[in-house]
Amino acid sequence: MVKIENSKRTILNLAESLLQDKGFNGFSYAHIANELGVKNAAIHYHFATKEDLGVAVVQRYRERFKLWINNSRVKDLSHEEKLDWFLRIYTDFRADKGKVCLVGSMEAEFNSIPEGLQSEVQLLHKEMLDWLRGTLTEGRDAGVIAFNGEPVNKAALIMSTLQGGLQMARALGSKKFHDVVTQIKVDLLV
Amino acid sequence: MVKIENSKRTILNLAESLLQDKGFNGFSYAHIANELGVKNAAIHYHFATKEDLGVAVVQRYRERFKLWINNSRVKDLSHEEKLDWFLRIYTDFRADKGKVCLVGSMEAEFNSIPEGLQSEVQLLHKEMLDWLRGTLTEGRDAGVIAFNGEPVNKAALIMSTLQGGLQMARALGSKKFHDVVTQIKVDLLV
């Protein structure tokens, strides 16, 4: 029911949303087709297989993340602000119909999704962790955040916490997620 | 291919394993039937619907957890040992074919699983969090572990971290999970 030229993008948007809402095994081409007001086959024209669609969603997300972190609006932030920006990604997911993070959604069903999709998830997770580790390192070197242990471990802990926290909120409510974010900050100030 | 009297238990074992391996939407009665060497319909005799089966798995897990924490082998441990026992549950999952925690598996697909199952997951998550919060509170009061902030928040953080950490390990390997466990401990000693 919308723009013909952007239909590919619209499909990706819906697929991304469905992945974060129902998981890879929890949505179908029919869901997207219905939402878009077209038929099943129309989606297959743009993305031959479901694996192709999933891969395209993650690839786009990877590019988006790369653009974000290299954009001056993030690059020029203070160390604390960069961390807040990262936390806000997850807070926004929670506020957006209780979505979970893309990476967590697919790692939970990792052993029942196509291999090509597994590889993309791996790359995205690495790239996000890498940025977070760098930010934590710089922030501690600059003396504006504090934590014990290795930055690489702290980065893995924080990202795991956010990922698990969004999932927890589905069963126990948004307050629980915000409790977790609060504790992440507490554990960064000491 | 096994004991007739224990077939119900065997089905539950397989279903629990499959849930932690492939997720609720990623396994079928056929998987269980093949593994057991029986036919599809035989499983339906024991558990009429897939929802019934899922609910039974989580209910059994809840009872098991309750038995554990009330058993003297856990109850009589020191505060630090209790925490180590809890962490070991997750470490053992990772070592067991890269399973993720039952709660995380189903919260990731929360919006595409039956309602009755959602309720059970909610109860299990509450009960585990509650025990962890209590243990953290007592441990800090006793002066053997240290952390800032509210025990309820710290408990939610630790459990989310373990849940997300097991999922992360699927894409990035076991070392990453152990990094996270290391950091959890670092953040408890200060």
Next chain:
DNA sequence: GTCTATAGGGGGATAGAC
């Protein structure tokens, strides 16, 4: 308790018209 057989539906995917 397990079997055969089957109903009934949904899902992914393709062929060919428009």
Next chain:
DNA sequence: GTCTATCCCCCTATAGAC
């Protein structure tokens, strides 16, 4: 680019024999 039509497979679930 989207449609209709269709294929084929897998899945959940049930009926009734053994």
